[in-house]
Amino acid sequence: MATTRTIHLQLDKVLEEVFVLGTELVMDIYHVAPPGAKSFSVSASVDVTCWVSTPFKSAATDMRGRVAVGTQVHAQVLTPSQEVGDKKMSVTFYGVKADVALAKARVYLTAIGLSLDVDSDRDGIVEQNHPNKATWKWGPNGHGAVLLVNCDKERDSTSSPDNEDRSLQGAADLQDMSPMLVRTRGPAKLPPGYSLQLHSLQSQHAGVFHVPDLSKVIGTERQSLGPGKSSYSFEYPGRGGEVNFFVEGLSFPDADFNGFVHFHLSLLQVILPGTQSTPIFSDSVVFRVAPWIMTPNTQLALEIFMTRVDTNAVFVKQMTTIARLAGCTPFEIQNTVDVWMQDEMEFGYCECPTKVIPVVFDSPRDRGLMAVPLLLTGKDFGYVTRKPRRGEEVNSLDSFGNLEVSPPVIVKGKKYPLGRIIIGSAFPGERAGRNMATAVREFLFAQQVQAPVELYSDWLSVGHVDEFMSFVPAPDRKGFRLLLASPDACLRLLKELLQQGHGQKRLFESCPDVVSSLKRKLKIQDIVDDKNITTENAYVQRCIDWNRDVLKRELGLEEADIIDLPVLFLLNKSKAEAYFPDVVNMVVLNKQLGIPKPFWPHVDGQCPLESHVRSLLEPLGLACHFVDDLKTYHLNLGEVHCGSNTRRSPFAGVRWWDVGPL
Structure with a gap:
């Protein structure tokens, strides 16, 4: 009508x-x-x-x-x-x-003729007067334009992403924006008293640049509409002319922003001089800001980042070799005070119909590597961060070893083609426990396309989910396996060694220089006989089993989709720490696995734990490489995964706007 x-x-x-x-x-x-x-x-x-x-x-x-x-x-x-x-x-x-x-x-x-037009059918072309341009519909047959947050840096000299400024950062900056056209038909001019106006109630979340002549872009033009400026008046072009606008997203979806930005074009008329113009026609369009999307271990590994310090030369060398076997590019970052690359940031991406850009999410931990995420960004490489709200203090659970994502899953018929984000929290209902900062949690939930799952991780000293779980690719079943740390499996393996007559052998016997610093029993006989160790690990197993049940329920897993890897823990002030290097805390680089070397005693020339892990993972077509992370990482309550960070390929053939809010 x-x-x-x-x-x-x-x-x-x-x-x-x-x-x-x-x-x-x-x-x-x-x-x-x-x-x-x-x-x-x-x-x-x-x-x-x-x-x-x-x-x-x-x-x-x-x-x-x-x-x-x-x-x-x-x-x-x-x-x-x-x-x-x-x-x-x-x-x-x-x-x-x-x-x-x-x-x-x-x-x-x-x-x-007058219309405000955008790419409502998401094919990269601005069609004219799309019938559903003012509404958004998810799904393969949906409609509604897509907007990227312009969070990269066109000019490397700038200290902040482009969405934090109010002017173009060069003509190429327009490539990060979505076109929006005003199309007209009619005479060369309008009668006196008429004007055109573009306006939006969400101008704090999107900036608009008017580009009169695309062949004469200076590259420093100021926003026509944006924060503090919700409307913009411009001249009617006449004779079938078009008015070029480019729209940039300024904010990711969040607790106070549902991601939708509406623009309205109005034809205004002044009835009485000195009074406000009255609208006689309005046309509307809607954009949805693209979410930040994480990539799971099953996606192709492209780059791996590590910190180079005085004590980790062997670690870096071994990881570099594994990366090259995987076809992945290794990067070393010089830093003398902070080796926890995983905790500082998480790599993801954003996508519109014509472009995909990697976007690094900077954690609020802000320690020795705090400058690295922003330094990594540049042209077509974006940045986002969230800070704790006033009154909240940063804790260990805010580090991004506590932020993972599953491969794609189907749960009771419901598809999650981009996987589900996984974060660790305090036990449900426990007020005194540690939790991820509210601002970070709300940001993750607001992206809507990777519905987060919360696990219980506060039982750990560090408190990160990567200490007891990981995912590896697999050629069968769901295309992956969930790896879980298992104290029960570890104690069974130690008891087998004891029954075979190896009870006097010691953990870390090949590392006499660190034995004196380890305040724990090292002889297999003593570990198996220690009631405190078995009792404490029974508690840890219960904590992991709680998460096992949550993961089975929320990811639609069966027992055959889970592999238990032997890991032992000790309690320090009621919080759990890995007894020896935690083999679950690994790096997955395609089919190459960088696994913490556990430093168990050798039996018949082989490490029995390494052999056991190989027997579980190599049938999946995976190559196990055991990496020495003992001094720099394990002794400081971290492992291989904590000390590295991997950027992976975006999902191919899965568009987030086809997924729908989950």
Whole structure:
């Protein structure tokens, strides 16, 4: 149904109006009729269609109607004007004598085509007047335009991402934005008193640049619309001209922003000088800001980042070798105070129909590596961060070893084609426990396409989910396996070694230089016989089993999808720490696995724990490489995964707008 607009006829006067093609004029007859009027007739230009109750086309002929309460004349114009006021119509009123005119009302129309257009069908092309451009629908058959947050840096010299400034950062900056066009048809100009205006109630979340001539972009133009400026007036271009706008996202979806940005184009008219303009036509479009998306271990590893310090040369060398075997590029970052690369940031990406850019999420931990995430960003490489709210203190659970994502899963028929984010928290209902900062949690939930799962990780000293779980690719079943740390499996393996006569062998016997610093029992016999160790690890196993049940339920897993890897823990002030290097805390680089070397005693020339891990993972087509992370990482409560960070390929063939809110 066409948008209607009511105008009031004036007897014996010419009313000049601008008419927008596709709309409908409505004119009251009864109240404007002169005293004694009994009937009326309508005449109009050949391309003006008029009707009272049923449409009729007027071709310089009269059509009579009765003046009665509720009588209205409707009119539509079919073609744009060539000149101002060239579409004409008139209403003539008659008294008792049908051939005697009492009065006449004339309307001169200037008909224009006017539309605000975006890429509503998400094919990379701005179509004209898409019927659903003002609404958003998720799914493969959905509609609604997509907007990237312009969070990269076009100019490396700048210290902040482009979405934090209010001007173009070079002409190439437009490539990170979504086009929005004002299309017109009609005469060269509008009658006096008319103007065009673009406005948005969400201007704090999106910036708009007006680019009059794409061949003459200076690259320093200021925003036409954005934070603190919710409307922008501009000239009607005329003669079929277009007005080029480019829209940049300024904010990711969050607790206070659902991701939708609406823009409205209004045709305004000044009725009385000195008064506010009144709208006579409005057209609307909607964008949805692209979410930040994480990538799981099953995605192709592209780059791995490590810190180079004085004590980890062997670690870096071994990891570099594994990376090259995986076809992954290794990067070393010099830093003398912070080796926990995983905790500082998490790599993800954002996508629109024409572009995909990696985006690094900077954690709020802000320690020795705090400058690295922003330094990594540049052209087509974005950045986002969240800080704790006032009154909240950063704790260990805010580090991103506590932020993982599953591979794609199907749970009770519901598909999660981008996987599900996994974070660790305090036990449900425990007020005194540690939790991830509210701002970070709300950000993750607000992205909507990787519905987060919360696990219980506060039982650990460090408190990160990567200490007891990981995912590896697999050629069968769901395409992956969930790896879980298992104290029970570890104690079984130690008891087997004891029964085989190896009870006097010691952990870390190949590392005499660190044994004195380890305040724990090292002899297999002593470990197995220690009731405190078995009791403490029974508690740890219960904590892991709680998470096991949550993961099975929330990821749709069965026992056959889970592999238990032997890991032993000790309690330090009631919080758990790995007894020896935690083999679950590994790096997955395609089919190459960088696993913490556990430093168990050798039996028949082999480490029994390494052999056990190989027996579980190598049948999946995976190569196990055991990496020495003892001094720099394990002794400081971290492992291989904690000391590295991997950027992976985005999902191919899965568009987030097809996924829908989860």
